[in-house]
Amino acid sequence: xxxxxxxxxxxxxxxxxxxxxxxxxxxxxxxxxxxxxLKGPSGSGKSTLLAIIGCIxxxxxxxAVIAGRQLARLxxxxxxxxxxxxxxxxxxxxxxxPRISVFENVVLPLLPLGMSPKExxxxxxxxxxxxxxAHRRNFPAGEISGGELQRVAIARxxxxxxxxxxxxxxxxxxxxxxxxxxxxxxxxxKEEGRTIIMASHDPLVTEAAGVDRVYxxxxxxxxxxxx
Amino acid sequence: xxxxxxxxRNLLDYALASLWRRKGKNISVFLVFSLVIFLLASFLxxxxxxxxxxxxxxxxxxxxxxxxxxxxxxxxxxxTYAERIRGIFGVRRVSPRVWGYHYNEVTGANITxxxxxxxxxxxxxxxxxxxxWQQGEQGRAVIGQGVVKDLxxxxxxxxxxxxxxxxxxSFAVAGIFAPETNILTYDLVLLDIADGxxxxxxxxxxxxxxxxxxxxxxxxxxxxxKISERLPDTRVVTxxxxxxxxxxxxxxxxxxxxxxxxxxxxxxxILAWDKASGMSPEERxxxxxxxxxxxxxxxxxxxxxxxxxxxxxxxxxxxxxxAYVHVGYFQAALFRPxxxxxxxxxxxxxxxxxVQGGDLLLIFCLSVLPYLAATVVPAWRCAAVATDAAMxx
Ligand SMILES: Nc1ncnc2c1ncn2[C@@H]1O[C@H](COP(=O)(O)OP(=O)(O)OP(=O)(O)O)[C@@H](O)[C@H]1O
Ligand SMILES: [Mg+2]
Numbered sequence: 001x002x003x004x005x006x007x008x009x010x011x012x013x014x015x016x017x018x019x020x021x022x023x024x025x026x027x028x029x030x031x032x033x034x035x036x037x038l039k040g041p042s043g044s045g046k047s048t049l050l051a052i053i054g055c056i057x058x059x060x061x062x063x064a065v066i067a068g069r070q071l072a073r074l075x076x077x078x079x080x081x082x083x084x085x086x087x088x089x090x091x092x093x094x095x096x097x098p099r100i101s102v103f104e105n106v107v108l109p110l111l112p113l114g115m116s117p118k119e120x121x122x123x124x125x126x127x128x129x130x131x132x133x134a135h136r137r138n139f140p141a142g143e144i145s146g147g148e149l150q151r152v153a154i155a156r157x158x159x160x161x162x163x164x165x166x167x168x169x170x171x172x173x174x175x176x177x178x179x180x181x182x183x184x185x186x187x188x189x190k191e192e193g194r195t196i197i198m199a200s201h202d203p204l205v206t207e208a209a210g211v212d213r214v215y216x217x218x219x220x221x222x223x224x225x226x227x
Numbered sequence: 228x229x230x231x232x233x234x235x236r237n238l239l240d241y242a243l244a245s246l247w248r249r250k251g252k253n254i255s256v257f258l259v260f261s262l263v264i265f266l267l268a269s270f271l272x273x274x275x276x277x278x279x280x281x282x283x284x285x286x287x288x289x290x291x292x293x294x295x296x297x298x299x300x301x302x303x304x305x306x307t308y309a310e311r312i313r314g315i316f317g318v319r320r321v322s323p324r325v326w327g328y329h330y331n332e333v334t335g336a337n338i339t340x341x342x343x344x345x346x347x348x349x350x351x352x353x354x355x356x357x358x359x360w361q362q363g364e365q366g367r368a369v370i371g372q373g374v375v376k377d378l379x380x381x382x383x384x385x386x387x388x389x390x391x392x393x394x395x396x397s398f399a400v401a402g403i404f405a406p407e408t409n410i411l412t413y414d415l416v417l418l419d420i421a422d423g424x425x426x427x428x429x430x431x432x433x434x435x436x437x438x439x440x441x442x443x444x445x446x447x448x449x450x451x452x453k454i455s456e457r458l459p460d461t462r463v464v465t466x467x468x469x470x471x472x473x474x475x476x477x478x479x480x481x482x483x484x485x486x487x488x489x490x491x492x493x494x495x496x497i498l499a500w501d502k503a504s505g506m507s508p509e510e511r512x513x514x515x516x517x518x519x520x521x522x523x524x525x526x527x528x529x530x531x532x533x534x535x536x537x538x539x540x541x542x543x544x545x546x547x548x549x550a551y552v553h554v555g556y557f558q559a560a561l562f563r564p565x566x567x568x569x570x571x572x573x574x575x576x577x578x579x580x581x582v583q584g585g586d587l588l589l590i591f592c593l594s595v596l597p598y599l600a601a602t603v604v605p606a607w608r609c610a611a612v613a614t615d616a617a618m619x620x
Pocket of ligand 1: 012013020021022040041042043044045046047048049
């Protein structure tokens, strides 16, 4: 299994008045190359689950093994290193920095790696071409269309060539045509052998072609829905 | 190793680009910052300059000066007085001095004309050009920077003064004092004593006053007392007395207090500014995004460090250079009212700003370091915890 979660609990602000149990005894297993959906209402814990799978922070308790590493044991520094190698993130609002160029956004994950500008270009150009945004490479990211923005987000998620792609409500700000384009891109990535996990309550996503399994998320509990 | 430098370069590039992206905020920070540095540096340059000026003055102040008083005013002094002083135990040397003023009717300036015997102490002060006259040479003068201006010499190296009987006496300029001795020499014309007597119409056995050097500086007061006892019609002024006067004039304590005040003020302004501006939601979000994309906390901090460093270094340099111009070229015009007293010392003397490594370091520590702390620490607190500004709905 590429991703194994056992008895995962995540409590925010533990011990304080605003304590929230965002995940409650979650069990989940995803094999490499699968495409998985997390479906649930707002506030149910989808983003939190993605953050744990994505090695952004460790769970409060439980066992999480992502690509061969057990998270709970890793300090922040190694969590970040592991994330850099294994995870590509596509955020709900894409989280593209609007004031820097499309190209600079795409290569952002490479800057701390000590790559020369030439090496960065060699990695980024094929992605810009593939997602049809090469002609926008020097535009400030704040000045391009929503569909292009979404493809910049995909390109950035792929720049480190990660085996796992996580997408948090990827279609929330896209119309249905762009949503379908996005899902087609995800399917193509699945066919390359990458593992894809999307959180969404959009039926277009949960019922998309290529989705192997849909998990239901309710009040921090995860149930297996048949698809 | 190559990777390390490449990484530093990438982070520095990123930092400079983000400085530029937030031009609006950063320019105002830069202005406030430079202003604070400017005030602080002006103050330090000025007080250092005055301090050195005072030291130079005291170095050239004779240990004991003896003047003859008649009817409460100064009169010329017969050289026989010198003989009587030489007889006092502990006296090393007695030199006669002739001095007076030359009033320039065109510019309204008063030039001090001083004529010394033998090899004058002032002869050890550095010259900007030329050399001192040799013993016995006549009609040669060493003049201060202000005299060059006042007499409008330009490239000319001769000038003339009227004697009291309105005949002209002309001089060749043997040398010009260096600007760092301005406090002493700005409006000074230095002559050999024979030329001085000629100019002021003084007989060969007269002097304006006598300069006395003692064998042991600790005995200045004792020797001075003996001189007054032996020559009751004289006024005896000692170096320690003059020293006291300068101290009162400069009032160093208030100067030091003002420096402390300014330092506290600057630290306050910088910190307050940064607290007020703080980290905007946009900056927090950016840090979250970078973290999620695989930047380590130290990477984020390095970017903030470079931003703060570039900005504060630039402001530091701008402030320091402006302060130098302010003190050197505009004669510390802004601080004149505060530092009143030094102009009493020698009217119209040119301030030469004196920059010492230690002073610059002090300003640096009081400004750049707090600013760096103020930029890096909030980012550190944010980067260590926050990835959620980019997550969620
Ligand atoms: N950083 C945080 N600090 C405190 N509580 C949080 C934090 N992040 C999420 N929560 C809480 O945890 C619960 C789950 O939140 P989460 O964002 O995972 O839900 P979600 O399913 O992604 O919701 P949405 O569809 O609105 O994005 C919510 O009650 C939320 O308020
Ligand atoms: Mg969410």
